[in-house]
Amino acid sequence: MKIVDDNPSALTALDRPNSYIGRAVPRPNLRRLTQGRGQYVSDISLPRMAHVAFVRSPHAHARIASIRTERAKKAPGVAAVVTGADLAKIMTPWVGVLTHLKGLKSAPQFPIAVERACWAGEAVCAVVARSRAEAEDACELIEIDYEPLPAVTNAETAADPATPVIHKELGDNICFERTLDAGHVDDALASSDAVVETTFVFGRHTGACNEPRSIVADWNEGEQRLTVYQGTQAPHMMQNLYAKHLGLAEQQVRVLTKDVGGSFGIKVHSYADEMAAVAISKLLRRPVKFVADRIESFVTDIHARDHRIKAKIGVKKDGTITAFEIDDLTGVGPYSVYPRTSGIEANQVVSLVGGPYTTPNYRAKARVVFTNKNVMSQYRAVGHPIAAAVTEGLVELAAAKIGMDPLEIRRRNLYADDAYPATSASGLRFEKLSHHESLAHLDAMMNYAALRSEQKRLREQGIYRGVGFASFIEVTNPSAAFYGVGGARISSQDGATIKLDAQGNIGVHTGVSEQGQGAEAVIAQIAASSFGVPIEKVRVVMGDTDNTPYGGGTWASRATGIGGEAAWQAGKALRANVLALAGAMLQARPDALDIVNGAVVDKGTGNERLSLAELARVAYFRPDTLPPGIQAELVATRHYVPRAWPFAFTNGVQASYLEVDIETGFVKLLKHWCVEDCGTVINPQLVNEQVRGGIVQGIGAALFEQCLYDERGQLLNGNMADYLVPMAAEMPDIEVGHVVSPTSDSELGAKGAGEAGTAGAPACVMNALNDALRPLGATPLTDMPFTPDKILRALGKV
Amino acid sequence: MKPAPFAYARVRSVDEAVALLGETAEAKVLAGGQSLIATLNMRLSAPPLLVDINGIDGLEGIAHSDGTVTIGALTRHVEAERSGTIAAHAPLIARAMPHIAHPAIRNRGTIGGSIALADPAAELPACLLALGGDIDIAGPDGTRTVKADDFFRGLFETALGPCDILTGIRIPAASKNTRIGFAELARRHGDYAIVGLAAAAQGDGKGLKNVRLAYFGVGSTPLRQPKAESALSSELNGKSIDAAIAALDLDPPDDVQATGAVKKYLAGVLLRRVIKQLMEPLQ
Incomplete structure (x- = not known):
């Protein structure tokens, strides 16, 4: 038997006539992009626009003794040379802290380094010129005297008294610490039949977006207004930051986000060089463009992961997991990234470890330290891949130790599907998850029993294949609990405005943004379904702080669940307005009417009564014919924020099947499966591609990607030849299945799906690898990425 | 990532190329550009002059005669990849070809460029060495031939002088043994x-x-x-x-x-x- 479920059945609760919910409709932006008419920031060119290039510190830590700019200022095409001291006069520094991460501290960060450079790659000086090439030429003429300072590059010793403190005023190199102690861990471990203890290591990696970070900033001295074109995930957040640090009102700042070539969490943060570009535009009173090149991307785009976790699990012979214990250490660079901080990933790890399981005994310790490497912050599936790898790695090691099948140990410990609502040992609140149904679905989909017999047969021929699993939970649809309560002006609510035009089409203005994942399509589907028009009649407007309702943007798997619900409600509100008007025009009760396929119809019969085009014509051009007292209101706005649950947790389970060449240590991925539960599926094709893309990034973490630093704090592989982004040729087929447990926090019931793939993939690849090598007596591999080098060492070949 | 300013000359003959290389110290030859342009853009090198040899007639093509396969320096990888002559008479080159980078790079990159650059991790220099091929060179003193065993001398260092152009390679055609x-x-x-x-x-x-x-x-x-x-x-x-x-x-x-x-x-x-x-x- 084989179940392949790439097309989940549509839902009924939301199944309005000609509903697009649950259907794979083509994305409205496809034609624009395939015609080459997308507008990325690089495509924007404004009159008098100058280009910014930065001189970046070659040292991981150095005092900037002097900067001589005379030669550069005289170079061809140069408009200005700008230092950190220049910008400090017009832009205030920032500190990346959140009050709900107690004790989190960081130092003031400037748009361009002032006095000290704290990582190799930090901008030290900027040149503004007619072209980027001329700006780069002039950068070579700037003479900077650096006095190298000791660099802190080892997180393990960063907090030692003997290690120099990066920011003296902070007293030490500790950014954040969190501890948690639930249940009775020591007793539980003591009463276990087996305890497994190991250390997991997660390589530092980054997002490697197709389109690098890029910005055009245009300060208009006449209007006293700043317009910023930026590939960002959070336009309103950026509006706030630019206004705040330039001393402007938010209405003096407009952020425009058009097409964005991928972001993965990279583009949801402030970056010093982007803040500098904005300040330079204000300083010079002219538009400037900064587009990070690939090398700059590697040394300045936020990095992520880079955790070392000592971990322990206790288990009884019957498979009962008695306790989890972890000790996490991560080094995040010299500053906590503003405004979301660099404490969230470790915080998430603490919250999420053990999350799928009922085990009440859990102790965790996390320490986040400053280092002189590039900054780290939130990247796709923040903390989840780490927590899942630790949890699921421990679970499979424990299963192997007691001789239990890895699916069976999960069945005995996962929250039962009827156990909700439930609260985890770390305090996470789950509304409704479906671990067991997902597991059963996966078991059938992959034909697990047949794989195990194939594995056994092939082992006799010297072919080593492994199967590995990962159950996971995922934070989606975050409420204000994520950032707002910590004092950050990052909106957790989102809004949608829907307008009926004079021909019966609708424009949907939404606060969420599109970065290639299909948010535009999803919002169009929801609005079309909710209001009642064919999707061709919907135009979505996003990424413009002047023209969209205030919203958070797209991150933490929130666009569909939160922005989509706002669009759903706005569609309903506009439908009610239109039907009130139609009722007056048709002398019918509004509740006996509906809008279907672009026309007002009788709800019972479905017979068309009035086209929306005709209704709009009358409303806009012949309102004199309407009954007295009737005023058409053909624009509706609704906002939505989750209130009942701080997060809409989703769940799922993945499996990896792979083969290890035990002579070379090379891994061939044969197949990957994922069953996930993101509640209501709006567009199955987009969900599945989100899951697949996420899995590929997770596989990157497990096998390929790592930002390699030497002990002096130099990045060794900051280019696309040496930093191995996963490529299609090495990727397995990925089958995706669904279980649907809608959230009752919204009518739509949609939860997020953008990070589920990334959350579980590293864990199950690791488990599959260790499953493959177990008969050879190899030391279990727990240090990602699993390079041929590490695999050969585990096998004792070198 | 923009290159430092450089002069550019597109030449029509090998003699013209050799002469220009002689006039400007540190000038670089531009063939397929698959390595050179990346190093220029990253400012890892900043030659004052690029001598573009793509306009020289007769430097490309694959031929087989008298037990020898000749490959012109400007022959693109893709031509060798698809060549029946290479498949029949230089099967080692044919076998290596799919491993070399990606189609977009093979479309543009030249065989001569790969040998002349002599990247120690590249496939073709090793193939040429395994086959015991010869490298034909034109320089200020006329033409000469260097054996593969004598050609590769150090990291990115070959028998090519600063004013030399690699014009082609020759390898013994495969026999039944x-x-x-x-x-x-x-x-x-x-x-x-x-x-x-x-x-x-x-x-x-x-x-x-x-x-x-x-x-x-x-x-x-x-x-x-x-x-x-x-x-x-x-x-x-x-x-x-x-x-x-x-x-x-x-x-x-x-x-x-x-x-x-x-x-x-x-x-x-x-x-x-x-x-x-x-x-x-x-x-």
Whole structure:
């Protein structure tokens, strides 16, 4: 038997006539992009626009003794040379802290380094010129005297008294610490039949977006207004930051986000060089463009992961997991990234470890330290891949130790599907998850029993294949609990405005943004379904702080669940307005009417009564014919924020099947499966591609990607030849299945799906690898990425 | 990532190219540009002049006559990849070709450019060395031919002088006794290999003779292995293969993809795999 479920059945609760919910409709932006008419920031060119290039510190830590700019200022095409001291006069520094991460501290960060450079790659000086090439030429003429300072590059010793403190005023190199102690861990471990203890290591990696970070900033001295074109995930957040640090009102700042070539969490943060570009535009009173090149991307785009976790699990012979214990250490660079901080990933790890399981005994310790490497912050599936790898790695090691099948140990410990609502040992609140149904679905989909017999047969021929699993939970649809309560002006609510035009089409203005994942399509589907028009009649407007309702943007798997619900409600509100008007025009009760396929119809019969085009014509051009007292209101706005649950947790389970060449240590991925539960599926094709893309990034973490630093704090592989982004040729087929447990926090019931793939993939690849090598007596591999080098060492070949 | 300013000249003849190279110190030859342009854009090099040889007639094409396959310097990888002549008479080149980077790079990159650059991790220099080919060079003093064994001298350093143009390569055409082997280990398809091995030999009854092994990715040039070659040329059995592996004279440095120790170990694994290929007569 084989179940392949790439097309989940549509839902009924939301199944309005000609509903697009649950259907794979083509994305409205496809034609624009395939015609080459997308507008990325690089495509924007404004009159008098100058280009910014930065001189970046070659040292991981150095005092900037002097900067001589005379030669550069005289170079061809140069408009200005700008230092950190220049910008400090017009832009205030920032500190990346959140009050709900107690004790989190960081130092003031400037748009361009002032006095000290704290990582190799930090901008030290900027040149503004007619072209980027001329700006780069002039950068070579700037003479900077650096006095190298000791660099802190080892997180393990960063907090030692003997290690120099990066920011003296902070007293030490500790950014954040969190501890948690639930249940009775020591007793539980003591009463276990087996305890497994190991250390997991997660390589530092980054997002490697197709389109690098890029910005055009245009300060208009006449209007006293700043317009910023930026590939960002959070336009309103950026509006706030630019206004705040330039001393402007938010209405003096407009952020425009058009097409964005991928972001993965990279583009949801402030970056010093982007803040500098904005300040330079204000300083010079002219538009400037900064587009990070690939090398700059590697040394300045936020990095992520880079955790070392000592971990322990206790288990009884019957498979009962008695306790989890972890000790996490991560080094995040010299500053906590503003405004979301660099404490969230470790915080998430603490919250999420053990999350799928009922085990009440859990102790965790996390320490986040400053280092002189590039900054780290939130990247796709923040903390989840780490927590899942630790949890699921421990679970499979424990299963192997007691001789239990890895699916069976999960069945005995996962929250039962009827156990909700439930609260985890770390305090996470789950509304409704479906671990067991997902597991059963996966078991059938992959034909697990047949794989195990194939594995056994092939082992006799010297072919080593492994199967590995990962159950996971995922934070989606975050409420204000994520950032707002910590004092950050990052909106957790989102809004949608829907307008009926004079021909019966609708424009949907939404606060969420599109970065290639299909948010535009999803919002169009929801609005079309909710209001009642064919999707061709919907135009979505996003990424413009002047023209969209205030919203958070797209991150933490929130666009569909939160922005989509706002669009759903706005569609309903506009439908009610239109039907009130139609009722007056048709002398019918509004509740006996509906809008279907672009026309007002009788709800019972479905017979068309009035086209929306005709209704709009009358409303806009012949309102004199309407009954007295009737005023058409053909624009509706609704906002939505989750209130009942701080997060809409989703769940799922993945499996990896792979083969290890035990002579070379090379891994061939044969197949990957994922069953996930993101509640209501709006567009199955987009969900599945989100899951697949996420899995590929997770596989990157497990096998390929790592930002390699030497002990002096130099990045060794900051280019696309040496930093191995996963490529299609090495990727397995990925089958995706669904279980649907809608959230009752919204009518739509949609939860997020953008990070589920990334959350579980590293864990199950690791488990599959260790499953493959177990008969050879190899030391279990727990240090990602699993390079041929590490695999050969585990096998004792070198 | 914009290159530093440079002058550009598109030449029509080899003589013109050689003359221009003589006039400007540190000038660089632009052929397919697949390595050069990247280094310019990253400002790893800033030559004052690029001499574009793409307009020179007669520097491209593949020919087979009198037991020799000739490949013009401007021949693109893709032409060799699709060439019936290469498939029939230079099967080692044909076998290596799919491993070289990606289609977009093979469309533009030239055979001569790959040999002249002599990237120690590149496939073609090793193939040429394994085949015992010749390199044709035009310079200020006329033309000359250098054997592959004498051509690769150090890291990105060859027998080419600053004013020389590599005009083509010649390799002995395969005969019915020719045996070839090629294998490389790259973590992603199309990447430079952690270690690779190109090999050629003559079948000799159940054994091999004239074995030539050329490793790449493990030193500053492609590396022949005379001791291992002779171990394999006398007799071919488990013992001689073990002896050949033991005789590998490699001391690869660590790089970002693998440690030197692993590269050296994998060189032995590749040798076993390539010997299996060498034992198979050509179809």
